[in-house]
Amino acid sequence: MEPIDPRQNPTSAPPEVEPQASGQVGHDRHGQDAGQAGIHPGLFLMLGLILLGLVMGPWVLGQLSPETYRAWFVGGAAEYAEYRQVKDQWDQKLTFAREQGWDSALEFEEQRAAEEIRPLEGAVIVAEMERNRQWRGRLNGTMLAIVAVLAVAGLIGRASHEGRARLDWGLYGLAGLWLGWELALWDAIRTVDPLFVIVLLAVVLAGLWLPSAGTGRRRAAGG
Numbered sequence: 001m002e003p004i005d006p007r008q009n010p011t012s013a014p015p016e017v018e019p020q021a022s023g024q025v026g027h028d029r030h031g032q033d034a035g036q037a038g039i040h041p042g043l044f045l046m047l048g049l050i051l052l053g054l055v056m057g058p059w060v061l062g063q064l065s066p067e068t069y070r071a072w073f074v075g076g077a078a079e080y081a082e083y084r085q086v087k088d089q090w091d092q093k094l095t096f097a098r099e100q101g102w103d104s105a106l107e108f109e110e111q112r113a114a115e116e117i118r119p120l121e122g123a124v125i126v127a128e129m130e131r132n133r134q135w136r137g138r139l140n141g142t143m144l145a146i147v148a149v150l151a152v153a154g155l156i157g158r159a160s161h162e163g164r165a166r167l168d169w170g171l172y173g174l175a176g177l178w179l180g181w182e183l184a185l186w187d188a189i190r191t192v193d194p195l196f197v198i199v200l201l202a203v204v205l206a207g208l209w210l211p212s213a214g215t216g217r218r219r220a221a222g223g
Helices: 022-036 042-055 066-074 077-100 103-156 161-185 194-209 213-222
Strands: none
Touching: 042 161, 066 077, 066 103, 077 103, 103 161
């Protein structure tokens, strides 16, 4: 009888695998966690959009091109240009009348100037209010989108790691877009109460030091 080659015998026992030390397993798992840890790249997207908002705000774009800033964010660019033109003309006329000592005609000219300038000033205010309404709608819409993405992320949970990662990118982008617009408008964000923001942050960050439900169950099981 020919000897049986154990390599050709399907019933032969598989070679024994040396068990891995628990310390080695923990080390490998720790390495995987460390590889996944770090700053989310979406944070740089959010910071970039915030920086863009600062550049497009009154400090940069508003100084370099006031007309462009008004046309994009304030509103009433054409109305304001007409108002400034008429007002400057009347200022020159009234200044000349005062220098010439035409006191008798000065009061009449000032009344005429007010009658012509007042409607133009009102048109500027109406245009600015309309542009402010438009931007309020966009900002509120962005906040609603953020809430909707958070709701979807909560429904997905850990079921889809790839889907959750894409939603994280969307959240960072929407948050940066919203804050960038707020900074560019500036009139909307300068009314923010800093103390109220600090209180909200303190409440949220306090959750970092609270024990999780899983930790409580493990302690109860261990006890």
